[in-house]
Amino acid sequence: MRSPPVLAQVPLFTGLAEAELEALASSLRRRSYAKGEVIFHQEDPGSACYIVETGRVKIVAASADGKQVVLALLGPGDLFGEMALLDGEPRSADAVVVEACQLLTLQRDDFLAFLRSNCDASLKLMAALARRLRRTDEFLQDAVFLDVSGRLAKALLDLGEGQGQKMPDGSLVTPRLTQGELAALVGATRESINKWLGYYRDRGLVRYEGGRVTIRKPQELRRYIY
Structure with a gap:
């Protein structure tokens, strides 16, 4: 080879x-x-x-x-x-x-x-x-120190910045993952991931389509980590 x-x-x-x-x-x-x-x-x-x-x-x-x-x-x-x-x-x-x-x-x-x-x-x-x-x-x-919302926010940002795509408008698009895989990644239940994705979506921070999360406002999402 x-x-x-x-x-x-x-x-x-x-x-x-x-x-x-x-x-x-x-x-x-x-x-x-x-x-x-x-x-x-x-x-x-x-x-x-x-x-x-x-x-x-x-x-x-x-x-x-x-x-x-x-x-x-x-x-x-x-x-x-x-x-x-x-x-x-x-x-x-x-x-x-x-x-x-x-x-x-x-x-x-x-x-x-x-x-x-x-x-x-x-x-x-x-x-x-x-x-x-x-x-x-x-x-x-x-x-120990972060709740589910903080762990999810951190995981999404890490995925978007490390393996995802950065769009011209500054948003980040994660690789395709199911909510079950996100739950296993952050140590949470699928139901809690669904809840917090909906919470972030309702505030205009993310969009979840086709298994990919578009982080529309990365800096605002980052605030949930602290």
Whole structure:
């Protein structure tokens, strides 16, 4: 496989020479997944990591009684599944396709060999894991200090700014998500998400159509976080 353009978007691989990218690409395998397909389950052994080339993936943890929380929403250029390769432990969550996608897979031995031969990439990986830990800390603080309206406002703004589209009028459009997925993302019920989306809509802050939220007044919505 020739070096896919998406590799240049992966922070772990930035700064690599073209020859290094080509060598890495020779170890990659491409696979397509349909919407709703499970890439791996929690407690599965970890044999490979994945790079999102197209589409979107969610990382989901579930309790014994079936309650779910979305830990991350991933798009093109995002790497996932690497933790189990580093510590040899089972998968800590499910990975599920949100939008039909193409993934690039890198087997554990190839991934570890790459890290051993590239100190800079190892440092970047540590930085990425540190950022993930910070996000986890932030998520826990939000669960304690913010109510549902604040957590929803923050999640919508993060989605709009990180994975959405910024329109010429300054509004933000989030990726397509169901209210159930939004509920799992902020740790709330679907009913409460419906209630607060209606509240924001009635005040002219958002519009919800076709699974996408248009944030019409981002600065005003941000006030609900504090």
